[in-house]
């Protein structure tokens with residue numbers, strides 16, 4: 818298990834979980850209801866991902882990073898200020914973050930494959946597939 822890389826991914830997921838709540842609460846614009854609901858589905862999914870990425874480490878006898886201080890120190894995804902934000906800007910932020918998460922999960926998948934860690938590979942493939950589908954949705958909303 819590539820624990821350092823796994824925890825770097827966990828940190829980004831944790832920060833994204835809070836960031837999605839920020840955007841869910843504070844987005845404004847004509848398409849507010851759709852974006853508000855879409856973000857809710859997204860943070861529910863990513864909450865599951867956070868649990869999965871921590872628990873797969875426990876299955877290997879490792880202790881995953883488990884506090885906000887460490888997540889903030891390790892995350893490459895940036896938090897946003899607490900303020901109203903247009904739905905257009907929300908989509909731009911979400912798209913950029915999804916690309917970071919997709920690329921990170923893809924690199925992890927390939928590292929884990931070299932170790933023949935089949936269950937972790939399967940998990941990362943599931944995450945990548947979801948990020949790709951969400952990117953399609955976001956890009957379609959941006960047109």
Ligand SMILES: [Fe+2]
Nearest residue numbers: 841842853857
């Ligand atoms: Fe809500």
